[in-house]
Amino acid sequence: MAFLTIQELNTHLHDELVETITRGxxxxxxxxxxxxxxxxxxxxxxxxxxxxFSASGSKRNQLLLIFVKDIAIWHLTNLCNAGTELQFRQDRYERAIDWLKAVQRGDVSPDLPDRETEEETGSNTPIGPIAYGSNPKRCQHF
Structure with a gap:
């Protein structure tokens, strides 16, 4: 089963509006x-x-599901905003993206499964972000 189905979009946009936008x-x-x-x-x-994203039903993270629905509705209403206020949809989309960016930065810690570590997978693929840099360049004048 998919993470999100068309029928589940009805919590964010009525079925008849989805039908109108997609023309069936x-x-x-x-x-x-x-x-x-x-x-x-x-x-x-x-x-x-x-x-x-392979989870289904009640095993899905409900907050992530809401934000994925907001993003999907935004992509859908870009085709035609019949029966819905475009500014409202844009605000919901931006809120979803802001939350995802906060998760990416580490400001928000949702209850999501972490990627497997190297010991669990047996591979040498890096897990997580890698930071690198150097000292500022110095100019010495004598």
């Missing part, structure tokens, strides 16, 4: 959902995205 073509709504999941995955790289 379910692939348009599925494309918006896929784009929203891909966008969220880009911010959640330090977590196990495979486990997060």
């Amino acid at each position: 073509d379910a692939t348009i709504a599925e494309a918006a959902i896929d784009a929203a999941i891909a966008e969220a995955k880009g911010y959640l790289t330090r977590f196990d995205c495979t486990r997060i």
